Amino acid sequence: MDVNTGSPTLVGEGFELRALVRPDADALLALLLQPGVARWWGAYDAGKVERDFFGQECAYTYLIIVDGEIAGVLQFHEVTDPDYKSAGIDITLGEVYQDRGLGTRALKRLIRYLIDERGHHRMTIDPATDNRRAIHTYEKVGFRTVGVMRDYERDITGAWHDGLLMDLLAREFGAE
Numbered sequence: 001m002d003v004n005t006g007s008p009t010l011v012g013e014g015f016e017l018r019a020l021v022r023p024d025a026d027a028l029l030a031l032l033l034q035p036g037v038a039r040w041w042g043a044y045d046a047g048k049v050e051r052d053f054f055g056q057e058c059a060y061t062y063l064i065i066v067d068g069e070i071a072g073v074l075q076f077h078e079v080t081d082p083d084y085k086s087a088g089i090d091i092t093l094g095e096v097y098q099d100r101g102l103g104t105r106a107l108k109r110l111i112r113y114l115i116d117e118r119g120h121h122r123m124t125i126d127p128a129t130d131n132r133r134a135i136h137t138y139e140k141v142g143f144r145t146v147g148v149m150r151d152y153e154r155d156i157t158g159a160w161h162d163g164l165l166m167d168l169l170a171r172e173f174g175a176e
């Protein structure tokens with residue numbers, strides 16, 4: 001069974017987060033191929049969409065829906081060992097939906113769900129160190145820098161680049 005089956009729709013201000021389903025695969029790939037997304041999320045094809053969004057246990061994917069359109073993707077991966085329980089988050093918005101406050105609002109909505117409904121006390125996120133907009137956005141949401149992970153991920157040019165590990169604790173997350 002698809003790991004996303006059963007994820008509830010989460011309603012936010014001007015958007016909703018809806019679980020990814022298989023018929024979304026082509027539209028998701030089209031979003032990931034936009035240059036302003038691929039620059040930060042790397043190279044995708046249909047096979048990688050299948051592996052990353054449908055084939056991973058404990059990795060759940062939501063689409064960010066605005067006026068019925070797919071505006072972006074939010075994914076979280078759960079560490080289920082009770083002694084290390086946490087949720088790692090990834091986000092991207094389609095080019096025309098960036099820089100409107102949507103990323104901040106969508107992240108806050110997902111984090112509220114992760115805390116209240118899935119019992120998480122710690123969330124992590126790991127932007128590229130040169131993704132200043134993403135880092136600033138995550139700081140607005142409440143994430144703090146833990147440190148630099150050197151040569152953490154390969155970018156679309158094939159080069160390794162550093163990632164910034166950031167975390168946020170439930171007890172520091174304000175009422176939204």
Ligand SMILES: CC(C)(COP(=O)(O)OP(=O)(O)OC[C@H]1O[C@@H](n2cnc3c(N)ncnc32)[C@H](O)[C@@H]1OP(=O)(O)O)[C@@H](O)C(=O)NCCC(=O)NCCS
Pocket residue numbers: 036037040041091092093094097098099100101102103104105126127128131132133134136137140
């Ligand atoms: C990163 C992303 C999720 C942020 O969502 P968003 O809706 O665009 O962000 P918001 O509009 O909520 O906030 C953006 C903030 O960054 C600021 N900003 C924009 N460009 C910036 C830059 N080059 N350097 C620093 N800050 C920048 C904006 O001024 C705003 O801050 P403010 O509200 O204090 O003025 C979105 O831009 C995106 O998907 N980008 C492309 C893919 C990507 O980078 N994904 C993240 C991978 S970790």
